[in-house]
Amino acid sequence: MPGRGLQVACWRGFHCSHTMKYHQRAAATPRRAIMYVPGYDDRKANKAATLTIDSIVLDCEDGVAINKKEEARVNIPKLLARTDFGSKDRFIRVNSRDTGLTEDDVSSILASNNLPDGLLLPKVNSVDDINWFCDLAARNGNLKSLNRPMILGVMVETAIAMLNLKEITSFKSNTFDLQCLIFGADDFLAEIGASKTENAMELMYARQHVILHAKAFGLQAIDMVYNNYKDLIGLQRQAIEGAKMGFTGKQVIHPGQIDIVQESFSPSKEQIEWAKALSIAFEDHQQQGKGAFIFRGQMIDKPLLLQANNILSLINNVNGSHTSS
Amino acid sequence: MPGRGLQVACWRGFHCSHTMKYHQRAAATPRRAIMYVPGYDDRKANKAATLTIDSIVLDCEDGVAINKKEEARVNIPKLLARTDFGSKDRFIRVNSRDTGLTEDDVSSILASNNLPDGLLLPKVNSVDDINWFCDLAARNGNLKSLNRPMILGVMVETAIAMLNLKEITSFKSNTFDLQCLIFGADDFLAEIGASKTENAMELMYARQHVILHAKAFGLQAIDMVYNNYKDLIGLQRQAIEGAKMGFTGKQVIHPGQIDIVQESFSPSKEQIEWAKALSIAFEDHQQQGKGAFIFRGQMIDKPLLLQANNILSLINNVNGSHTSS
Amino acid sequence: MPGRGLQVACWRGFHCSHTMKYHQRAAATPRRAIMYVPGYDDRKANKAATLTIDSIVLDCEDGVAINKKEEARVNIPKLLARTDFGSKDRFIRVNSRDTGLTEDDVSSILASNNLPDGLLLPKVNSVDDINWFCDLAARNGNLKSLNRPMILGVMVETAIAMLNLKEITSFKSNTFDLQCLIFGADDFLAEIGASKTENAMELMYARQHVILHAKAFGLQAIDMVYNNYKDLIGLQRQAIEGAKMGFTGKQVIHPGQIDIVQESFSPSKEQIEWAKALSIAFEDHQQQGKGAFIFRGQMIDKPLLLQANNILSLINNVNGSHTSS
Incomplete structure (x- = not known):
């Protein structure tokens, strides 16, 4: 597998700032x-x-x-x-x-x-x-x-x-x-x-x-x-x-x-759709100055956005990593 | 809330003696x-x-x-x-x-x-x-x-x-x-x-x-x-x-x-009734020299009394703490 | 109970080698x-x-x-x-x-x-x-x-x-x-x-x-x-x-x-039969050079043999220890 470098990235996205010191090694390779x-x-x-x-x-x-x-x-x-x-x-x-x-x-x-x-x-x-x-x-x-x-x-x-x-x-x-x-x-x-x-x-x-x-x-x-x-x-x-x-x-x-x-271990279609929609809704509400809001019957704040981001990162990794070498 | 002092008490009652050093801070404020x-x-x-x-x-x-x-x-x-x-x-x-x-x-x-x-x-x-x-x-x-x-x-x-x-x-x-x-x-x-x-x-x-x-x-x-x-x-x-x-x-x-x-997070009526009755029964049996006895189909000794005491302390705290300030 | 010595043996059998230093005391007395x-x-x-x-x-x-x-x-x-x-x-x-x-x-x-x-x-x-x-x-x-x-x-x-x-x-x-x-x-x-x-x-x-x-x-x-x-x-x-x-x-x-x-806390007849049969099958397959094999619908390798050995050791201890003093 020539040219295959070490794939290291944090799939948790921006959420990691406070613990980045602990998991620089988190692997994006599914x-x-x-x-x-x-x-x-x-x-x-x-x-x-x-x-x-x-x-x-x-x-x-x-x-x-x-x-x-x-x-x-x-x-x-x-x-x-x-x-x-x-x-x-x-x-x-x-x-x-x-x-x-x-x-x-x-x-x-x-x-x-x-x-x-x-x-x-x-x-x-x-x-x-x-x-x-x-x-x-x-x-x-x-x-x-x-x-x-x-x-x-x-x-x-x-x-x-x-x-x-x-x-x-x-x-x-x-x-x-x-x-x-x-x-x-x-x-x-x-x-x-x-x-x-x-x-x-x-x-x-x-x-x-x-x-x-x-x-x-x-x-x-x-x-x-x-x-x-x-x-x-x-x-x-x-x-x-x-x-x-x-x-x-x-x-x-x-x-x-x-x-x-x-x-x-891959996100379902429903999870992906939910994650995308929530991500957009969160951004909209942030611009309106709302940190918490109701989305499909759930009270949403930053932690649920992070869960949505996890899903989106995971699907990117699964689709991307095994077609690139 | 002037005059509101620090409410600190151990709601576990006498049970605490051996670990009191660890939880002097246990709060009675529900x-x-x-x-x-x-x-x-x-x-x-x-x-x-x-x-x-x-x-x-x-x-x-x-x-x-x-x-x-x-x-x-x-x-x-x-x-x-x-x-x-x-x-x-x-x-x-x-x-x-x-x-x-x-x-x-x-x-x-x-x-x-x-x-x-x-x-x-x-x-x-x-x-x-x-x-x-x-x-x-x-x-x-x-x-x-x-x-x-x-x-x-x-x-x-x-x-x-x-x-x-x-x-x-x-x-x-x-x-x-x-x-x-x-x-x-x-x-x-x-x-x-x-x-x-x-x-x-x-x-x-x-x-x-x-x-x-x-x-x-x-x-x-x-x-x-x-x-x-x-x-x-x-x-x-x-x-x-x-x-x-x-x-x-x-x-x-x-x-x-x-x-x-x-x-x-409040005791039920049934729990309170059980706790009161058990507490009385325990005292009676202690005086008769029995450390363990049968109460409503259960073998009871000190640990179950402690659970009863928890219930009674909790109900006292819930009733008492929010009417006093 | 004169003559009753300390019964110490590892009921986990050969599995223990790598952790023997930790549990020399494991008691065989059920x-x-x-x-x-x-x-x-x-x-x-x-x-x-x-x-x-x-x-x-x-x-x-x-x-x-x-x-x-x-x-x-x-x-x-x-x-x-x-x-x-x-x-x-x-x-x-x-x-x-x-x-x-x-x-x-x-x-x-x-x-x-x-x-x-x-x-x-x-x-x-x-x-x-x-x-x-x-x-x-x-x-x-x-x-x-x-x-x-x-x-x-x-x-x-x-x-x-x-x-x-x-x-x-x-x-x-x-x-x-x-x-x-x-x-x-x-x-x-x-x-x-x-x-x-x-x-x-x-x-x-x-x-x-x-x-x-x-x-x-x-x-x-x-x-x-x-x-x-x-x-x-x-x-x-x-x-x-x-x-x-x-x-x-x-x-x-x-x-x-x-x-x-x-x-x-004693092995069942079915467990004992399973353990004996698996133990024999494992030995056969080892001699044929197979470390993993299929036994009654399950993929078997060494860990499952260890579970079988546990059962056989346990039944020996239960039968043996309380008739010897």
Whole structure:
């Protein structure tokens, strides 16, 4: 993807002034769906390259059995070299620190001349894990050849990670650009001994905790996997719920999940129409000296304008970013 | 409102002993509804003065368009001078720190001899914002003429504020008496990119996070605005829900919302009857040496007595505080 | 219960490697139900001894009226001496620090040669309260006669405790082995001025906050009391909900609640069958080099295996631990 620079802008528009110091990194590149593909599996990777999806993740971690780990980490640079993934963001997910496999992953993947757009570090428990990984990558890879920081996503999937989330999400570095906070719900549920239910009420706290921390530091917040890949109605319900909560995207595990997820994280026609009309009405009332006014039965003031602006920015990003490279 | 001293008491009664150090400031003045009135709008202010409502807020911030800001801050002291708001708490909401307008607000408002009962500082992101504001007010206003600390309410409406909430709510000063923590849901939703839904499930974490921090430090917790001012059934549902969660009051944006909100934050007849009967039964059983006993199908011990005492204290405050000045 | 050593194992199996440093203390002893019995009440204690329940708590605190406190603390050592509680865990709940009664409780109870298996400290607000209690116990009791640390459970029931929960749950000592974090919902509701509703939505944040902190440090998380002891359907619904959220057990206040609660915190036949089948399928697929695969309509990878392993470990513990002493 030659010439693809770092796309960084604040999609929240003018609203950001007072917190700009916290989220200069907020990414305008939409990542409504990110799909995992086992790093050794050329067939699935080639298929993925043909799909309309914002991001793909070539996986070395949980989607790869222990006896395929070496094959995956050797195959991924070749995949990146020969496959045209179009405008998709190409991430690689390495194995987590506790496995002892991360160093081999990094050596193989970052030594290549075909670097991905970003890296995902799973099972991050503390900012110390991120620092450890960045040091490892700096020692082993050829990141210096990049004319930009490497995009980084971190996955939080343990109880202790949730308790350390403020320091995790406020991570800063010159070499890595932390853009995504990804919620690994299945590992999290396993660790806290919980069971996934229909409405995922047992994850209410954790999901909103993740959103809150991501947004406080301008990161994208990526929601949990919906495991039952045949249940598209349940998928849609959960995706829309996540979007309304403030997630910016969702992990997918099957091509059949992509369209529903990407649509759920895009503004609807009704939302766009409402946002445009409100934006005009707000401007009119400001000129008349009215800070608050009634619009379609709701009392409107600046915060609702900001919500409208969010919708308009999002639709611009979704339409613009994946046709430009 | 001459002679109105600082009303400070712990409405939790004897329960407080072990945490008294944290909430000496807990206010007994009920603030079940607080209503915003644009600071430049004499007609609305005069109307508000005639209403039965616990608190009004003369607004310089989001209810006032940018070209009316000066008019609002000049008009407010005149309004306070000539208008009899009865026993209502009179707050002024200044513009937030990031706007660059706060200093002018403070200069105009606090230079007056007609000081309000309290000030609301919106979009507080950290305790540093509160300290900055208090310094500003001390330099510019005539707070020293007061024989009491100025009552302060802070609004939290950003993600970073939620992460800094413990230090915000534990703020202490000799000049300002922090009594209210107000949740600005619409700005918060805009910042985290969320959408308000019917049951507001996307705000579950944030609302309960606000209540928890407020109550840990003896502050009143004031719930979100219900924007659809014509939907009184929805308003009532959300107000009752907030009251049951532990909020002590709710922001309102229209006179038609006041009665429902104030009623929702007052104990019902059934609750009062239950509380009185339980209180008597508890005393009886204590004298018989029973710490736990069965009352109307429930196993009762001290914590349920405390809930009964809350109800009885609340009804006393509501009946008493607004007839005394 | 001679010869009963400290049962410490990680029921999460191999999943723990990366967080083992945080929860070496995770207890394998199931405490699905813990029931309070007033410390002065021999009849109830004798009855409790005959019941099939994981843990009983001889109470000095809220279940004991103020004029029975002395009787309770004197009676408890005698009860422990003469009563065979079988394999049950025997806890004693002392009065909280703020009452001024704890020292007398400790002097009476820990001076005895008939020590309980564990102590419960209620209304803990900070780790300082735990340290204070441990010092008190070390000075007054004969804990040195034990060949193991004393098991400790702490109850959190105030707003400030929730804000200090990370430091509370990371408490460590050589003399006490913190194993249980118990949520005192009724006191908590009283303090935050909330009201218990049918679905307990007002406690969503607090309950999941407790679970998260307990699990981050390897503690058991014990859910709230269901006060309406005649409503077994409501009890079951709440117990199952708590188990699915990640609680490991629940407080009970009536013998009629025990069976439903213990069953709710045990894996169902369907869960056990699913877990066994998935475990076998996972192993097969690993050998074929597949890290992710489809099983009964779900995409499975390592996290779901961990959930299956949890179920299998739990059923082993429940079957094993209470027949061995």
